[in-house]
Structures are given as structure tokens and as C-alpha cells.
Amino acid sequence: MSSTIIETDPDAALLPERIRRFPFPFASDTYRYSANVEPATKTAPTEAGAWGAHLVDIDEHYLDELAERAKVLTRDPSRVNVLPHMRTAVWDALTTLLSSMAEDYPDTMSFHREGNICRWRNGLQNLEVEFTVGDDSSLPEGPLRFLGTQIQDDIILLDIREDTLWLDAGLVTFAADWSFAFDVGMNFLEIHHPVPRVKEERITSRAEQFLLRLQPGEQFRRTNWTMTIGRRMDTSTETYPEWGPDRTTIADDPAMPEKLHLRVEVQHLIRLPHSGALLFLVRTHLLPLTDIARVPAWREKMGHVLAELPDDMAEYKGIIRYRKAASDWLLAR
Amino acid sequence: MxxxxxxxxxxxxxxxxxxxxxxxxxxxxxxxxxxxxxxxxxxxxxxxxxxxxxxxxxxxxxxxxxxxxxxxxxxxxxxxxxxxxxxxxxxxxxxxxxxxxxxxxARPRSAFAPASTATHHLLVAAGIGITPVLSHARAAVERDSTATMIYVHRPDAGAHVAEARELLGPGLIALVECTDRGSFQNVLAEALITQPVGTHLYVCGPVVFMDAVLEEARGHGWSSARLHSEAFGAAELDAGEPFTVHLARSGVRLEVPAGVSLLETLETAGQSIPNMCRKGICGECVLPVLRGAPQHRDLYLSEQEKAANNTMMSCVSRSNDPELELDL
Missing domain, CATH: 2.40.30.10 (Translation factors)
Structure with a gap:
């Protein structure tokens, strides 16, 4: 959390951008779940640089990750779903995010709206399109698939009714060990049921109350983390056979420091202005231990966090088999 | 003017x-x-x-x-x-x-939203209560959903009648105007038993009017989850009463005016208080209380912690006593 004063290391200017912009999530030598929400688009300094100035973050992996997403969607169309009552919310998400991107990246992007006719230009993709809000056929694959080609974030839309939130639409190709298709239609408590500790610590119910009270237009964010072997974005339940076995061998792999990545999700919580639905964006950042180790404060904090993390949390995060090896390597530098 | x-x-x-x-x-x-x-x-x-x-x-x-x-x-x-x-x-x-x-x-606030899963919207308004219901009817027309409107007003004193009539079509499929109590009773009773399954009802008008409509709907077996009435500002925290804080370590006394949070007051006075959400959920801005009973309005502290009255969340919580003493 942000209660610790973070000072950027004077040598950090020499580090590559992927490290300077990385949203390093640990403020101290221990980590526990918390409702660590804060207002969105506030620059968060780290020992290596800063992150978080923009709602939609675009980095050097932009085109690669969008290409990866397209492949995942071709292989498995269950990664996108829109229940019929969520159409208004999807259009609301699209217009909200495109206009936010146009404001944040005026050199490469622009968004104009007259009534329901919109024009969007994205110079990074050499793209210019015109579409009509509310008319799903005005974008080739519909508004949600289109939004998924413009931002690196996974997109989840929750409807608010009967005093809770319902996961009723989304496009999720970079899930960290969960299944979007399985969770569609579930409510907030059902979705979070498997997470250890959060029920006992009332974190889920507090988070739910907080989200229900957000007013349209309000934007907050939080971070979450786990670890991933290889620069693999799609670690969903659906592809578990492809990536799960690596967890048992990585601890003894001499290439562990290059292969093992800290996976940080910058999650945005946005109450959409016109539909009132909650937009939950998950932007995944991966950084290998070798890069973490180039920032002395990160190396130490992460090493201690991994060593101290209680077993139930390490088990849930899927890192229990190799967290000691990772911690030892980091702390031995 | x-x-x-x-x-x-x-x-x-x-x-x-x-x-x-x-x-x-x-x-x-x-x-x-x-x-x-x-x-x-x-x-x-x-x-x-x-x-x-x-x-x-x-x-x-x-x-x-x-x-x-x-x-x-x-x-x-x-x-x-x-x-x-x-x-x-x-x-x-x-x-x-x-x-x-x-x-x-202020930016518009939502407290009377249409249900996205409704198969049909039954809109019931009396007098000035037409205003949010007209908003719903316009949205139904734009979103390709359907609505029926019942509008009670005095003879020749109906606001927005012409606009409501213009909306009639595939979105607003019926508009029934009532100018006396008897005809409204009949129209409402008929409407409550003829709506498609999955209809949500929205009512706005004087409190007694809303209560009567909701009671009649429940009497006809409508579930509360499908009934909505306009209640201004129910989800918002009120501005609260002014109070004084005494900072025990520095000996400073500060006035916390209505509508200004304790956290803001302390920040204005140059105190640096760790904080994140400023909404009473993250727990960062907790302060130790030495004397006085805080008015707890946060989502973070447990009931036991609130009852102990020795901590408070400075971003949303206030005071039940005229003065609080803090360990600052």
C-alpha cells in the first residue's frame, strides 16, 4: 500500500523502460490481501520509476499482446461472452475508453462523437473507423471484440442489480489461473469464493459494498500479483495442461531467473456513466526475476515477501513449489 | 433576475x-x-x-x-x-x-436506475414525479426495450405530456393519463395483473402515492426485487454535524465543518495522514482515538472495533460528541 514513502533510485534512469514503468506491487517485506483501492490515474512512484498516469496503459508490448489475444480468441471463442442485457454497458465501455485514450495519447489517437456516430483513429495500428453507438453491426466483430483489439487490458463487465454485482459480459484472454467462461453469470461472492482468507477477513463483502456505492463516472484501481513461468499471457484454466506442469520443474531449472516472472495486474474499477455497469479492467504486466534483481529495493522486498508468504496464500497463487527457490535466488544476489 | x-x-x-x-x-x-x-x-x-x-x-x-x-x-x-x-x-x-x-x-448521481434484465418497464408517475420516469421512457426508446407509462396529473396541469406522447411507438408502447383518483385505481389494478413476466415497476411521486402503488403491487405478488421507487440521495453520506478535534500530542484544536471530512481538515492543517481510497474501505487513514465517541461511517472496521471507539477512519467518519481527542 501507499503508506510507505517510495524514493526512486538515482541510478534508475539508466534502466530500460520495461523496468522503469513496471507497477511493482510490494511496499514492504510482507504481503497480505487487502482492499487496496485508490483513485485511478494518479502517478505511482516506484524505486525504479513510476506507473499509473493513464487509465489505459500502452507499452512496448502493445501490438504483440493484441496479436496474442487474437490467436487465443480464434482457438477458443469462449473467452468472450456478452449476455443480452449487457449491450448498453458494452457500448458505454467502448466510448468511455476510446475517448479516454484519445485524451491521453493525442499524438496517435483521436475520438469524435456526433450523436451516436463516432470516428476513431488509432495511429499505432494505422486504423480509422466509423461506427454507430448501439448498432452492433457497425463494427465488424461487434463492440466488445473491437475494444479487445484496441487495449491490452482484459475486459469484464458487471451488472449491478439486487444489491450485488453480476459478471455478465467480458473478454478475457490473459486470465491468471481462472476461467472466464466458468464465471460468466456468477455474482460477486460466488466469483471470490475460492480465494483464501478474504471471507474471514471480510474483504470480499467490504469490496462489494464499496463497488455498489461507486457513482457513475468514478474510477478506482488496485494491484494484484502472482508469478508466471515464461512470458506467457494466457494462463487460463482452459490452457492449464500447457503451463501447469512447468510449476513442478522450474525450481530446479538453471534458467529459472530468466524464466520466472512476477505477474502484476493493474485492475481498474470504473462505474460507467450511462449504463451504470461496473467495468473491471485487468492489465497484466510480466517482469522476469533477472529484471527485478536489477533494482536492489525490489530484489530485497520480493525476496522477503516470497519467503514470508503464508502457505495457504502461496498455494492459492500456485507458487508454493518454487517460491523458496525464487526467494533464495533474489536474496543471494 | x-x-x-x-x-x-x-x-x-x-x-x-x-x-x-x-x-x-x-x-x-x-x-x-x-x-x-x-x-x-x-x-x-x-x-x-x-x-x-x-x-x-x-x-x-x-x-x-x-x-x-x-x-x-x-x-x-x-x-x-x-x-x-x-x-x-x-x-x-x-x-x-x-x-x-x-x-x-454536481455530476449526475444515479439512485433510480432501470434494471438491465427487465423484459418490460412499467413506469408510474404522479405530478412532478414524471421527471425521472420520462428519462426512463426515453432510454427505453433508445435501447430497443419497451415501456408502459401511467401518468397521474391534475386536469390540464400535466408537465411533459406532449413529450411523452411523442415517444409513443415501439419503445413506449402505451401512455395512460389519469386525471382523477378513481380512474387511476382501475388503470393501476389492471396494469399490475397484465404485465409480461419479468417486468420491473418504477414509481415516482409523493411518498404516500409511492407507498400505495408499491403496496398494491406487492399485494398482487410482485417481488420487491422488481419494484423501484425514487429515493433521493439514499446511497450518499450526508454532510454531518460540525465537531472539534483535539490533537493530544501537538495540543492543537481544529474545527471540522459540516461537509468537510476529518481527513481533509487534518490535511489542510498540515498533517500528513496515510490514505488511499478516501471512501472508508481500504483502512489506510485509521487514527487512534483517545477520548470521545466517533460516528463510524466506514466499511473497514468490524462491529467490535467500532464499538471499542479507540480507532476511526478519518476519511468518512465523524463524531457523536462535540469533541474528539486523537493521538496525533
Whole structure:
């Protein structure tokens, strides 16, 4: 959390951008779940640089990750779903995010709206399109698939009714060990049921109350983390056979420091202005231990966090088999 | 009145909101005027959820009025105001507004939203209660959903009647106007037993009217989850009473005015308090309390912790006692 004063290391200017912009999530030598929400688009300094100035973050992996997403969607169309009552919310998400991107990246992007006719230009993709809000056929694959080609974030839309939130639409190709298709239609408590500790610590119910009270237009964010072997974005339940076995061998792999990545999700919580639905964006950042180790404060904090993390949390995060090896390597530098 | 109606001091309830210019004033009935506002520099205003209300400042007070548009990418906001003789003065101030006047408003707030899963919307309004219901009807038309409207008003005194009639079509499939109690009873009773399965009912009007409609609907077996009534500001924290804090370590006394949080007061006084969400959920801005009973309004502390009264969340919580002593 942000209660610790973070000072950027004077040598950090020499580090590559992927490290300077990385949203390093640990403020101290221990980590526990918390409702660590804060207002969105506030620059968060780290020992290596800063992150978080923009709602939609675009980095050097932009085109690669969008290409990866397209492949995942071709292989498995269950990664996108829109229940019929969520159409208004999807259009609301699209217009909200495109206009936010146009404001944040005026050199490469622009968004104009007259009534329901919109024009969007994205110079990074050499793209210019015109579409009509509310008319799903005005974008080739519909508004949600289109939004998924413009931002690196996974997109989840929750409807608010009967005093809770319902996961009723989304496009999720970079899930960290969960299944979007399985969770569609579930409510907030059902979705979070498997997470250890959060029920006992009332974190889920507090988070739910907080989200229900957000007013349209309000934007907050939080971070979450786990670890991933290889620069693999799609670690969903659906592809578990492809990536799960690596967890048992990585601890003894001499290439562990290059292969093992800290996976940080910058999650945005946005109450959409016109539909009132909650937009939950998950932007995944991966950084290998070798890069973490180039920032002395990160190396130490992460090493201690991994060593101290209680077993139930390490088990849930899927890192229990190799967290000691990772911690030892980091702390031995 | 042609003077600028812009108030010298911005009320806390509209802080961080918008400054708008009145672009049109039109008389709906003898006692109701519609006021349209836009950004002085033109351009689009924030979209809003159908059924939202706008908090408008007048003098030193604020009032909430329903927005009558659909809320989809608007370039202006319209409200309609019933003149209330015995009120605090807000409606009279609104009725004095002229084209060109400037007003402070908060961003629209949603507390009467249409249910996205409804198969049909049954809209029931009495008098000035037409305003949020008109917003719902417009949204139904735009979103390809369907609505039926029942509108009770005095003979020849129905605001927005012409606009409601213009909406009739595939979206607003029926508009029933009632100008006496007896006919309304019959229309409502008939409507409550003939709606498609999955219909949601929305009612706005005087409290006794809303209570009667909701009671009758429940009597016909409507589940509470499908009944919605307009309740201004129910989800919001009120401004609270002013109180004093005594900072034991520094010996400083600070006044916390209504509408200003303890956290803001401490920050203004130069104290650095760790904080994140400023909404009473993250737990960062916890403060140790030495004396006095805090008025806990957060979502973070457990019931036991609240009862102990030795900690408080400075971003939302206030004081039940005139003075609190903090270990700061």
C-alpha cells in the first residue's frame, strides 16, 4: 500500500523502460490481501520509476499482446461472452475508453462523437473507423471484440442489480489461473469464493459494498500479483495442461531467473456513466526475476515477501513449489 | 433576475462538479418550469444513467432534481422544478433563474436506475414525479426495450405530456393519463395483473402515492426485487454535524465543518495522514482515538472495533460528541 514513502533510485534512469514503468506491487517485506483501492490515474512512484498516469496503459508490448489475444480468441471463442442485457454497458465501455485514450495519447489517437456516430483513429495500428453507438453491426466483430483489439487490458463487465454485482459480459484472454467462461453469470461472492482468507477477513463483502456505492463516472484501481513461468499471457484454466506442469520443474531449472516472472495486474474499477455497469479492467504486466534483481529495493522486498508468504496464500497463487527457490535466488544476489 | 446566479462559495455537495449556464427556461404548467443548462463553452456533458438526479446549488443551499433526458452523451441537462411555497427556498430560487445565469451542479448521481434484465418497464408517475420516469421512457426508446407509462396529473396541469406522447411507438408502447383518483385505481389494478413476466415497476411521486402503488403491487405478488421507487440521495453520506478535534500530542484544536471530512481538515492543517481510497474501505487513514465517541461511517472496521471507539477512519467518519481527542 501507499503508506510507505517510495524514493526512486538515482541510478534508475539508466534502466530500460520495461523496468522503469513496471507497477511493482510490494511496499514492504510482507504481503497480505487487502482492499487496496485508490483513485485511478494518479502517478505511482516506484524505486525504479513510476506507473499509473493513464487509465489505459500502452507499452512496448502493445501490438504483440493484441496479436496474442487474437490467436487465443480464434482457438477458443469462449473467452468472450456478452449476455443480452449487457449491450448498453458494452457500448458505454467502448466510448468511455476510446475517448479516454484519445485524451491521453493525442499524438496517435483521436475520438469524435456526433450523436451516436463516432470516428476513431488509432495511429499505432494505422486504423480509422466509423461506427454507430448501439448498432452492433457497425463494427465488424461487434463492440466488445473491437475494444479487445484496441487495449491490452482484459475486459469484464458487471451488472449491478439486487444489491450485488453480476459478471455478465467480458473478454478475457490473459486470465491468471481462472476461467472466464466458468464465471460468466456468477455474482460477486460466488466469483471470490475460492480465494483464501478474504471471507474471514471480510474483504470480499467490504469490496462489494464499496463497488455498489461507486457513482457513475468514478474510477478506482488496485494491484494484484502472482508469478508466471515464461512470458506467457494466457494462463487460463482452459490452457492449464500447457503451463501447469512447468510449476513442478522450474525450481530446479538453471534458467529459472530468466524464466520466472512476477505477474502484476493493474485492475481498474470504473462505474460507467450511462449504463451504470461496473467495468473491471485487468492489465497484466510480466517482469522476469533477472529484471527485478536489477533494482536492489525490489530484489530485497520480493525476496522477503516470497519467503514470508503464508502457505495457504502461496498455494492459492500456485507458487508454493518454487517460491523458496525464487526467494533464495533474489536474496543471494 | 438577470444577475449572475453564480454563488461566491461552492457548497461541498457540488464541489468538483460543473459550472453550467442556463440556456432555456420554459413554463410547463402554472407551478412547474423546465430549466435547461449547458457548458458555457459548449460541448458534451458527462453521460448519466436514466433516472439520475442533479444536485444544484442555490444561495447557500442545494437541491436535487431529476434529469429528464435519456442521459446518452448529452450536450445539455434539463430539470423540471415544482414551485413549493413552504420549502427551504430552493424551488423559488430555481423559478427565478433566467437564460444566461450560471449555476454550480454536481455530476449526475444515479439512485433510480432501470434494471438491465427487465423484459418490460412499467413506469408510474404522479405530478412532478414524471421527471425521472420520462428519462426512463426515453432510454427505453433508445435501447430497443419497451415501456408502459401511467401518468397521474391534475386536469390540464400535466408537465411533459406532449413529450411523452411523442415517444409513443415501439419503445413506449402505451401512455395512460389519469386525471382523477378513481380512474387511476382501475388503470393501476389492471396494469399490475397484465404485465409480461419479468417486468420491473418504477414509481415516482409523493411518498404516500409511492407507498400505495408499491403496496398494491406487492399485494398482487410482485417481488420487491422488481419494484423501484425514487429515493433521493439514499446511497450518499450526508454532510454531518460540525465537531472539534483535539490533537493530544501537538495540543492543537481544529474545527471540522459540516461537509468537510476529518481527513481533509487534518490535511489542510498540515498533517500528513496515510490514505488511499478516501471512501472508508481500504483502512489506510485509521487514527487512534483517545477520548470521545466517533460516528463510524466506514466499511473497514468490524462491529467490535467500532464499538471499542479507540480507532476511526478519518476519511468518512465523524463524531457523536462535540469533541474528539486523537493521538496525533
Amino acid at each position: 438577470t444577475a449572475i446566479a453564480l454563488q461566491p462559495r461552492v457548497h461541498p455537495a457540488v464541489e468538483g462538479g460543473l459550472q453550467l449556464e442556463v440556456t432555456n427556461v420554459s413554463r410547463e404548467t402554472e407551478s412547474i418550469v423546465s430549466i435547461t443548462m449547458a457548458a458555457p463553452e459548449g460541448g458534451r456533458l458527462p453521460s448519466y444513467v436514466p433516472g439520475s438526479h442533479l444536485v444544484v446549488q442555490w444561495g447557500n443551499g442545494v437541491n436535487a432534481y431529476s434529469l429528464t433526458g435519456s442521459g446518452n452523451a448529452p450536450s445539455e441537462y434539463s430539470i423540471s422544478v415544482l414551485r413549493v411555497g413552504e420549502g427551504a427556498g430552493g424551488s423559488l430560487a430555481m423559478h427565478r433563474l433566467c437564460v444566461g445565469d450560471r449555476v454550480y451542479v
